[in-house]
Amino acid sequence: MTIYNFYLFDRNGTCLYYTDWNRKKQMTMSKEEEFKLMYGMIFSIKSFVSRLSPTDMKDGFLNYSTSKYKLHFFETPSGLKFIMNTDLSVGSMKDVLHQMFSSIYVEYVVKNPLCALDQPITSELFKNKLDEFVRGLPQFAVKPGS
Amino acid sequence: MSRQANRAGDPRKVNGELFTLTYGALVAQLIKDYENDEQVNKQLDKMGYNMGVRLIEDFLARANTGRCNDFRETADVIAKVAFKLYLGLTPVVSNWSTTGDEFSLLLESNPLTEFVELPPGHSNLNYSNLLCGALRGALEMVQMDVDVRFVQDILKGDNITEIRLKFIKRLEDAVPVGED
Numbered sequence: 669m670t671i672y673n674f675y676l677f678d679r680n681g682t683c684l685y686y687t688d689w690n691r692k693k694q695m696t697m698s699k700e701e702e703f704k705l706m707y708g709m710i711f712s713i714k715s716f717v718s719r720l721s722p723t724d725m726k727d728g729f730l731n732y733s734t735s736k737y738k739l740h741f742f743e744t745p746s747g748l749k750f751i752m753n754t755d756l757s758v759g760s761m762k763d764v765l766h767q768m769f770s771s772i773y774v775e776y777v778v779k780n781p782l783c784a785l786d787q788p789i790t791s792e793l794f795k796n797k798l799d800e801f802v803r804g805l806p807q808f809a810v811k812p813g814s
Numbered sequence: 815m816s817r818q819a820n821r822a823g824d825p826r827k828v829n830g831e832l833f834t835l836t837y838g839a840l841v842a843q844l845i846k847d848y849e850n851d852e853q854v855n856k857q858l859d860k861m862g863y864n865m866g867v868r869l870i871e872d873f874l875a876r877a878n879t880g881r882c883n884d885f886r887e888t889a890d891v892i893a894k895v896a897f898k899l900y901l902g903l904t905p906v907v908s909n910w911s912t913t914g915d916e917f918s919l920l921l922e923s924n925p926l927t928e929f930v931e932l933p934p935g936h937s938n939l940n941y942s943n944l945l946c947g948a949l950r951g952a953l954e955m956v957q958m959d960v961d962v963r964f965v966q967d968i969l970k971g972d973n974i975t976e977i978r979l980k981f982i983k984r985l986e987d988a989v990p991v992g993e994d
Contacts, residue, residue, distance in 0.1 A: 745874055745881045747987065748871075778871040779872070
């Protein structure tokens, strides 16, 4: 199991934070372009899913898998979007993403009056805590040789 | 709301008097700094708004309530969960308009005004106006544009403190910017 990378978007589509751990294929476009593309895709998937759902949805879009990776999505009612890519063997990351929101974003960004809420996060404390948290997850373990 | 308070246990157990007195000092300073009560009200509302915008994230993280489907559910969450969590009291929700887009929060006691008497000459001051701003800011972050104001205030001789909330409109999600 492994975690590749992480995106955090605000309600206006600004990428507040991006980081990667085991991303093997480097991006072929600029970061800004990639963020826009990612946000656009998430936005479209959300609207697809809600329009095409034959029943009333509670959670909406949670994740998708390709043959190579799995994308996990969590959105707060305030419109923050937490996105994480992992390999296929990882189960639901909903609780983990919620925890990243409640015990890292809220604690180290919202409660830090010097962090603007609509700007990319520059706080070192936040970066370190997030990194520490993700590296400590059981889903993070990289299989030797993989 | 400090991180230390969080570590030490339940932040609700922070001395309530400290909060009340700090708020009192803030209002007293604003009265000194500004010429009239209207401006003080405006500043309190603005500060409240800035607090509400952040407080909503803390609230969502702790209460873990999902999205509200209608304004009645919103009213319930505000009164029974949010007021309880941050001020330790549960206002009564009443006076619904027939269209269901307006209601009142009735507070029998207001923790902010525990030690307060309004001196003469401040009849326009809404002492607890910070609450209005906080409610407005928090609701705006969950896509609701709401008008919040005081209609009755125990400090002004009314029997009860009444905050009126009026739903104005639903704010839409931002659409991603197109390719240039």
